[in-house]
Amino acid sequence: MKNDTQDLVEKGIMLPLMEAFYTIQGEGFHKGTAAYFVRIGGCDVGCHWCDVKESWNPEIHPPTAIGAIVEDAKEYSETIVITGGEPLTWNMAPLTGLLKDAGMQIHIETSGAYTLTGSWDWICLSPKKIKLPTPEIYPVANELKVIVYNKSDFAFAEEQAAKVTKDCILYLQPEWSNREKMMPLIVDYVMKNPKWKVSLQTHKYLNIP
Ligand SMILES: C[S@@+](CC[C@H](N)C(=O)[O-])C[C@H]1O[C@@H](n2cnc3c(N)ncnc32)[C@H](O)[C@@H]1O
Numbered sequence: 001m002k003n004d005t006q007d008l009v010e011k012g013i014m015l016p017l018m019e020a021f022y023t024i025q026g027e028g029f030h031k032g033t034a035a036y037f038v039r040i041g042g043c044d045v046g047c048h049w050c051d052v053k054e055s056w057n058p059e060i061h062p063p064t065a066i067g068a069i070v071e072d073a074k075e076y077s078e079t080i081v082i083t084g085g086e087p088l089t090w091n092m093a094p095l096t097g098l099l100k101d102a103g104m105q106i107h108i109e110t111s112g113a114y115t116l117t118g119s120w121d122w123i124c125l126s127p128k129k130i131k132l133p134t135p136e137i138y139p140v141a142n143e144l145k146v147i148v149y150n151k152s153d154f155a156f157a158e159e160q161a162a163k164v165t166k167d168c169i170l171y172l173q174p175e176w177s178n179r180e181k182m183m184p185l186i187v188d189y190v191m192k193n194p195k196w197k198v199s200l201q202t203h204k205y206l207n208i209p
């Protein structure tokens, strides 16, 4: 990356854009709602089951001016989901500022592993054991979405739920490759602990992005 471009990426004026697409939010509270997804490259959390490992290396995704991202987004939807990769790798203030000026509803999908930047209408926090969220995100998370890969994830989910507000909506989402094994346990857990809800990756059943 050229030095001047690198400088703009560090400031959040340009971002390594992996892909952007109009689809239906498949997961969590807003599942079923049409939204424009912006997937920003770069993540070093390293979940072994991550379903978008191609996003991890920011170097392979072109630095893109945030103005261009917003111009494209406006053509499709008033609801924008910023995801990745880990979007909080970068300073999200400039991008969310422009999206707000354009009157958009701005959602984020994040592990919370890095400092919370940007201003958001909806924060989906999906914490990871291997790189825990920074403390400032817990009071502002609108939904907590814990991925269940094995039994130990139920205890982790409870630890994380103890840190969010009482209004934060609690979801258990099966890890995709292990869903057949874990789904019955999740169903049983939610019936015994009804403060939790089930979240499925419905876009994968619908065969959409
Ligand atoms: C690819 S991540 C990108 C955003 C951010 N890095 C994060 O992890 O929240 C988007 C969402 O997909 C979830 N996810 C990733 N791989 C998954 C898998 N194999 N099965 C179920 N959910 C998965 C993440 O936990 C997160 O909620």
Ligand SMILES: Nc1nc2[nH]cc(C(=O)O)c2c(=O)[nH]1
Pocket: 023, 024, 025, 026, 027, 037, 083, 084, 109, 203, 208, 209
């Ligand atoms: N349809 C659809 N819904 C999603 N919700 C969260 C996603 C993500 O990868 O962040 C995602 C995604 O990749 N596709």
Ligand code: SF4
Pocket: 043, 044, 045, 046, 047, 050, 051, 052, 053, 055, 084, 085, 086, 111, 128
């Ligand atoms: S934090 Fe998100 S993008 Fe990063 S490895 Fe984990 S699931 Fe994938």
Ligand SMILES: [Mg+2]
Pocket: 051, 052
């Ligand atoms: Mg996804």
